Amino acid sequence: MIHNGELTVATAGRGFHDVTKDVARVVTASGARIGLATVWIHHTSASLIVCENADPAVRRDLEAFMARLVPDGDRLFTHTDEGDDDMPAHVRNVLTQTSIGIPIADGRLVLGTWQGLYLWEHRTSSHRRRLTVSVIGE
């Protein structure tokens, strides 16, 4: 059984959006008891990560680390058409994930207790982001 679901996320500039429940809903709708859910983000300046979901400080620290590692306005970058955060957004994407495959067991994503799936918006302005969830199961 193969089932695709579409999700959209309205972002408000740089930051994290927990999409775990939205992806879980697609799995439930598919009826799969066992299988694989692959999440894909249709963009090159917003990406996916799996992260600790208990303490919001973890995401704040992650953002602080990434902002230091890939500074906005770095003079190394020549692709600056859309501003100081344009090329850093592409680099952040490449250092994180465009697709993540999560096993399904007993009709649920096999996430650890503290694992959440997050969309990470890397642009400083707001965007409408699109995800596809592909469920293969039985």
Next chain:
Amino acid sequence: MIHNGELTVATAGRGFHDVTKDVARVVTASGARIGLATVWIHHTSASLIVCENADPAVRRDLEAFMARLVPDGDRLFTHTDEGDDDMPAHVRNVLTQTSIGIPIADGRLVLGTWQGLYLWEHRTSSHRRRLTVSVIGE
């Protein structure tokens, strides 16, 4: 045909564990001749990588690089509940992989000659780590 297998790895603090053979055993048990094996780690402070498996110096150098890139005790970090290595472990996770999908052909993982699949423990203390291997095949 869909088959899930569970693996656990007892780590002894920061370091690498070659899980290639354990994952291959799940594929063999599934009976799949062709398909996909997706490995998932249930944690946000230990992760998965594919790495050169011949010279142990490669992993030592990787660890040295990561320790320099994401220093323990970095004053940038505010999430320090579990110590100096707490937040660095989460960052290392985000920069590596939570899930890896490996094609299966002729009943085997299609790994290159020098490719090994490793669990990378990022905490300095020992942990019991859990993996799920999802095999979809025929």
Next chain:
Amino acid sequence: MIHNGELTVATAGRGFHDVTKDVARVVTASGARIGLATVWIHHTSASLIVCENADPAVRRDLEAFMARLVPDGDRLFTHTDEGDDDMPAHVRNVLTQTSIGIPIADGRLVLGTWQGLYLWEHRTSSHRRRLTVSVIGE
């Protein structure tokens, strides 16, 4: 339905190769209308990324960023058998992707408008690189 396709790419030293059309061709050959295409690279010194495909400056900036982050000849590295770019190639691999799973809908990869799939050669000399594309679909 499960179908594997093999691709080879001849690289001319460090740089990017757009393999989107080659992967799409395997999907078309499989006949899948819906499903998942997982791309696997058989190497630990060349990797996969999804990147903006409109402006070549994005890839040039990416290469410049990576060269600064993981400098060739860094004295931190002890695994230098094959030269100054040997260990940096392994590190670049670990920071990017070995496998990427792309959903299929209407017989096509569900790529965003500006998304391309690239093989990134990390060695400074030319190599023959091998990919496997695993299609699971119906």
